[in-house]
Amino acid sequence: EAQVTQNPRYLITVTGKKLTVTCSQNMNHEYMSWYRQDPGLGLRQIYYSMNVEVTDKGDVPEGYKVSRKEKRNFPLILESPSPNQTSLYFCASSPTANTEAFFGQGTRLTVV
Amino acid sequence: AQSVTQPDIHITVSEGASLELRCNYSYGATPYLFWYVQSPGQGLQLLLKYFSGDTLVQGIKGFEAEFKRSQSSFNLRKPSVHWSDAAEYFCAVGANDMRFGAGTRLTVKP
Numbered sequence: 001e002a003q004v005t006q007n008p009r010y011l012i013t014v015t016g017k018k019l020t021v022t023c024s025q026n027m028n029h030e031y032m033s034w035y036r037q038d039p040g041l042g043l044r045q046i047y048y049s050m051n052v053e054v055t056d057k058g059d060v061p062e063g064y065k066v067s068r069k070e071k072r073n074f075p076l077i078l079e080s081p082s083p084n085q086t087s088l089y090f091c092a093s094s095p096t097a098n099t100e101a102f103f104g105q106g107t108r109l110t111v112v
Numbered sequence: 113a114q115s116v117t118q119p120d121i122h123i124t125v126s127e128g129a130s131l132e133l134r135c136n137y138s139y140g141a142t143p144y145l146f147w148y149v150q151s152p153g154q155g156l157q158l159l160l161k162y163f164s165g166d167t168l169v170q171g172i173k174g175f176e177a178e179f180k181r182s183q184s185s186f187n188l189r190k191p192s193v194h195w196s197d198a199a200e201y202f203c204a205v206g207a208n209d210m211r212f213g214a215g216t217r218l219t220v221k222p
Contacts (some may be wrong), residue, residue, distance in 0.1 A: 033210065040121065042202060042214035043156075058209070090155060098144045098206030103155040 002038045006091050006104035013111055014026040014082055021107050023091030031094045032074040033058065033101070034066065036087040049074055050097065073112065078111045113214045114139040114205045118213035125193050125196030126221045133188040133216050144206035145186040150215075151199045159201075162186065164210055173197070 004025045025032065033048035035058075045058030049068040063085055065077040074093075078085060078108055088108050091103040115138045118146045125131050137143060144163050148156040160171025167179040186203060198220045203213040 014216045030216055035212070040214060043212040045209065045211070076174075092156075092210075094210070097209050100146065100158055100161055101156075101204075101210055103157075 002015050002016055002102070004045060004091055004104040006089075008106050008107060009090050009105060011110070013109070014106050015082055015111055017081050019078050019081060019109075021078075021089060021091075021109070023074045023076065023104060024072050025074075025091075025093040025102070026072065027102065028071065028072070028094060029093035029102075031097050031099075032068065033092050034064070034076050035090045035092065036085075036086050037062065037106075042085075046076070046089075048097070055077050077080070081109075083111050085109065114143055114211050114212060116203050116205050116217050117212050117215040118203055120202075120216045121214070122217045123220070124219040124221060127195050128192050131188075131190045131193045131197070131199050131218070132201075133218070135186045135188065136182065136184050137186065137203075137205045138204060142181065145177075145179060146204040146206065146210075147175070147186075148200065148202045148204060149173075149187045149199050156202065159188070176192065193218075193220055196222065 007022045034046040035043040043059045047066040049055045091104040094101045143151045146161045147159040151158045159175050160169050162169050162179045200215045200217045202215045205211050
């Protein structure tokens with residue numbers, strides 16, 4: 001089954017404790033991206049990747065890192081999480097940047 | 113860079129009534145346009161998309177959308193809303209990358 005898998009689905013952590021949210025897709029898509037969803041703000045892009053080893057900042061990259069060492073994986077790293085990063089995070093993949101995106105189920109992160 | 117505006121934050125309609133959700137975009141050329149739906153606790157699901165050709169596109173669940181170049185709009189419509197349509201709806205523009213609107217929350221009254 002074609003899918004985008006994120007883990008974990010829910011995470012509560014403390015300020016400053018490094019964490020990684022994994023994202024994996026099995027559709028051989030070139031383009032992957034991370035979004036955060038906050039009430040009234042829709043989905044804002046954090047980082048995106050056009051292909052392996054090619055990543056770039058989206059609209060709200062501060063406090064986040066990503067890597068794309070393999071085509072299928074695109075982890076999101078929070079080196080020192082802060083409470084303002086409490087949000088719902090979605091990973092998405094698509095064949096190219098401007099085509100239909102397939103979304104993971106989301107990761108609800110709470111930083112206390 | 114492209115941008116998307118969904119003017120209505122929240123819309124309430126009665127079951128069986130018609131629905132129109134508005135979407136306006138800003139981009140120099142004709143972008144790829146999408147509507148996604150997000151049910152509570154779920155990820156986003158594609159309803160329909162427009163790349164080129166016929167400006168009226170049909171999607172899943174009885175939805176349709178019309179691209180109007182002169183108005184830079186891509187409004188979503190449904191002739192008769194069902195209670196299961198209650199969700200949040202996002203318009204998106206695909207050009208250099210993908211940009212989403214802020215979303216419109218749809219409430220359906222019995």
